[in-house]
Amino acid sequence: MNPTLPVSILSLAGTLYFLAFLLHLAAFLGPVERANRWALVLVRVGFLVHTFFFFSEPKAEGLLIPVSTFGQVMGFFSWALAFVYLVLLAGVQSESFGLILAPLLSLFVGVGLLNYDSGSTTVPNPLNPYFVLHLGTAFFAYASFTLSFAAALLYLIQHRALKRKRGGSFYHKLPSLESLERLIYSPMAWGAFLLLGAVGIGLLWSKSAFGKFWLGEPKAVTTMGVALFYLALLYAHYVRSARGKRVIVISLIAFLMIFVSFFGTNLFGGGFHRLLR
Amino acid sequence: MIQFFVYGINYKNCPVQIRETLHFREKRLPEAFQGIRREWPSVETLILSTCNRVELYFSTEETGITSEAVTDFLASFHGIDPCQFQSFAYRYEGREAVRHLFRVASGLDSMVVGENEILGQLREAFRAAQNAGTVDSVLYRLSERAIRVGKGVRTRTKINEGAVSIPSVAVELAEKIFGRLRGEKVMVLGTGEMSELTLQNLKEAGADLVYVVSRNEERGSSLAEAFGARWVSSESWTDRMVEVDILMASTSAPHPVVKREAVKRAMEERRHRPLFLIDIGVPRNIEPEINTLDDVYLYNIDDLQEVAQSNLRLRRNEIRQAEALIEEAVEDYLGWVEQLQAGPTIQSLQEYFDSLMAEELERLGPLAPEEKKRFEEFARRLRSKFLHAPLEALKESSRTGSVRRTLESLHTLFRLPVKTP
Numbered sequence: 001m002n003p004t005l006p007v008s009i010l011s012l013a014g015t016l017y018f019l020a021f022l023l024h025l026a027a028f029l030g031p032v033e034r035a036n037r038w039a040l041v042l043v044r045v046g047f048l049v050h051t052f053f054f055f056s057e058p059k060a061e062g063l064l065i066p067v068s069t070f071g072q073v074m075g076f077f078s079w080a081l082a083f084v085y086l087v088l089l090a091g092v093q094s095e096s097f098g099l100i101l102a103p104l105l106s107l108f109v110g111v112g113l114l115n116y117d118s119g120s121t122t123v124p125n126p127l128n129p130y131f132v133l134h135l136g137t138a139f140f141a142y143a144s145f146t147l148s149f150a151a152a153l154l155y156l157i158q159h160r161a162l163k164r165k166r167g168g169s170f171y172h173k174l175p176s177l178e179s180l181e182r183l184i185y186s187p188m189a190w191g192a193f194l195l196l197g198a199v200g201i202g203l204l205w206s207k208s209a210f211g212k213f214w215l216g217e218p219k220a221v222t223t224m225g226v227a228l229f230y231l232a233l234l235y236a237h238y239v240r241s242a243r244g245k246r247v248i249v250i251s252l253i254a255f256l257m258i259f260v261s262f263f264g265t266n267l268f269g270g271g272f273h274r275l276l277r
Numbered sequence: 278m279i280q281f282f283v284y285g286i287n288y289k290n291c292p293v294q295i296r297e298t299l300h301f302r303e304k305r306l307p308e309a310f311q312g313i314r315r316e317w318p319s320v321e322t323l324i325l326s327t328c329n330r331v332e333l334y335f336s337t338e339e340t341g342i343t344s345e346a347v348t349d350f351l352a353s354f355h356g357i358d359p360c361q362f363q364s365f366a367y368r369y370e371g372r373e374a375v376r377h378l379f380r381v382a383s384g385l386d387s388m389v390v391g392e393n394e395i396l397g398q399l400r401e402a403f404r405a406a407q408n409a410g411t412v413d414s415v416l417y418r419l420s421e422r423a424i425r426v427g428k429g430v431r432t433r434t435k436i437n438e439g440a441v442s443i444p445s446v447a448v449e450l451a452e453k454i455f456g457r458l459r460g461e462k463v464m465v466l467g468t469g470e471m472s473e474l475t476l477q478n479l480k481e482a483g484a485d486l487v488y489v490v491s492r493n494e495e496r497g498s499s500l501a502e503a504f505g506a507r508w509v510s511s512e513s514w515t516d517r518m519v520e521v522d523i524l525m526a527s528t529s530a531p532h533p534v535v536k537r538e539a540v541k542r543a544m545e546e547r548r549h550r551p552l553f554l555i556d557i558g559v560p561r562n563i564e565p566e567i568n569t570l571d572d573v574y575l576y577n578i579d580d581l582q583e584v585a586q587s588n589l590r591l592r593r594n595e596i597r598q599a600e601a602l603i604e605e606a607v608e609d610y611l612g613w614v615e616q617l618q619a620g621p622t623i624q625s626l627q628e629y630f631d632s633l634m635a636e637e638l639e640r641l642g643p644l645a646p647e648e649k650k651r652f653e654e655f656a657r658r659l660r661s662k663f664l665h666a667p668l669e670a671l672k673e674s675s676r677t678g679s680v681r682r683t684l685e686s687l688h689t690l691f692r693l694p695v696k697t698p
Binding site for chain 1: 432435438439450452453454455456457548549550551568571572574576580583584
């Protein structure tokens with residue numbers, strides 16, 4: 001296969017996501033509600049093309065999941081985002097939510113394409129099933145939390161529009177608070193479950209690759225903290241029936257903690273996860 | 278030539294008492310159509326009669342159906358004096374009449390711009406005329422087209438977006454908070470007329486009225502019974518606030534009866550499940566500071582009116598785009614009518630030429646089969662070349678709206694007989 005072909009396929013996926021964004025924008029600004037439906041079709045086609053890209057990509061560097069460069073991380077993350085929305089959240093999708101999702105997907109793919117060189121990894125035995133599962137679950141978890149975060153922002157915008165008692169585009173076009181709540185908590189539940197899985201599988205992999213559990217590794221510790229924080233939020237919502245703005249604002253704080261856990265530990269914390277850089 | 282016109286009265290200048298007397302009830306529509314048939318046997322008719330307008334659409338080959346004649350028909354049918362409504366009546370003809378019907382179908386001529394009800398009423402009027410057999414090619418196509426234009430304008434513009442009446446704004450807001458209403462619990466304080474109307478709308482949308490709070494037990498119980506709810510005395514309602522999702526207040530109390538502290542307490546107990554408060558009492562029944570509480574959405578009558586007005590403004594901004602779509606449809610429809618009018622003349626012209634050819638072939642006397650075939654082929658080619666230019670001229674003039682003059686010229690030049698489409 002021509003080495004530039006996979007990148008062309010990724011560009012095609014990015015273009016489809018971008019076209020979907022334009023259609024969502026048309027539906028948001030104008031009366032063409034049907035554009036939302038076409039946009040969702042484009043996102044689905046884009047996702048299929050994106051999936052095909054991962055199979056067509058050369059795996060010379062030995063990683064089953066391509067995350068050895070920043071571009072690859074972005075490319076895979078956007079695919080995980082689309083997967084979570086289209087597959088895991090199939091029951092709670094909202095047509096107008098695509099207005100947030102589609103630009104995120106095209107942005108991440110676009111950024112990924114800027115720096116999509118095949119890199120190599122210093123990870124020992126990158127094809128180890130524990131390692132592959134660890135990466136997959138972690139990415140899907142982050143994608144789920146990103147969706148939950150986006151829905152939380154939309155909730156606050158709609159909440160504000162309702163409080164200010166004025167009509168306008170947001171008030172009319174955004175989903176109801178009820179559906180946005182579903183879009184916040186469903187991916188949050190998936191995310192917490194997957195993140196816990198990622199930590200657990202990561203520990204198993206450290207044992208199999210290095211002979212000991214990396215219990216004190218900075219990213220593992222902070223990630224565990226984030227997962228527990230999210231679990232507490234989910235407990236408050238599903239068991240204690242806590243609802244409304246306050247819990248949603250706390251979920252935004254939880255998402256900021258992910259940033260600290262993901263980037264902060266890489267930049268300042270050292271630890272094993274630096275091997276992946 | 279086909280002529281169409283509309284004669285009617287509407288809410289813009291005609292008082293409701295007169296509109297009521299001129300209204301055609303569904304049961305009497307067949308009788309009305311029969312009356313029109315007796316009066317003008319060869320016309321096509323459509324009667325659009327709603328609470329806001331009574332309009333009679335006519336398409337006819339006849340001339341001289343005057344406004345006075347239609348006025349007399351209406352007056353005798355409804356048994357009223359023509360002087361009572363004559364001055365409010367309007368009449369639009371040809372292009373204006375088509376444009377008017379398309380505007381009516383699109384909701385541009387409605388009291389509430391963009392309202393959807395008129396499209397259903399037009400559909401009903403069309404169905405009634407079809408059943409009575411009073412619509413033929415011209416009005417059939419016109420009515421069908423009007424319904425399509427009405428739908429098209431609503432899907433291609435925002436003319437019907439957003440609720441514009443107080444009860445429907447309340448429902449729209451409830452749906453923005455709770456999503457599609459599926460048994461959300463409603464409690465109402467007071468039994469005013471507006472609250473009943475709003476409750477009706479909420480119920481139709483899927484909410485469930487559970488408590489009616491009223492000092493007057495008899496009135497409260499009667500309203501509660503009508504909606505399958507329970508009456509609660511005005512002393513014990515605050516405890517129920519935890520259970521409900523929508524609370525509407527419409528009492529005649531001179532001071533707020535829903536206090537911030539009570540709602541705050543209820544919200545803690547509800548664990549901040551959203552609460553929608555509708556205050557349609559004057560003076561206000563709910564303390565305005567309540568809106569500062571998280572997850573409580575308080576709308577008083579002014580707020581609801583403001584949302585309705587803002588939605589109406591949004592709709593009005595769409596009028597220009599809607600008018601452009603209507604204008605396009607008017608041109609298209611009139612083009613079709615002109616082509617329809619040209620049909621008999623084209624046929625006459627073809628027949629005229631065929632008869633000339635047949636006459637000339639006859640004069641040649643008996644011909645050998647081979648020769649006859651050649652002459653017939655010659656005649657066919659000549660006919661087609663001869664007719665090409667006038668047919669093209671007709672097509673062009675039907676596009677530019679001058680078909681009538683072209684048809685008259687053809688009739689004069691070739692002394693064609695007059696035929697009807």
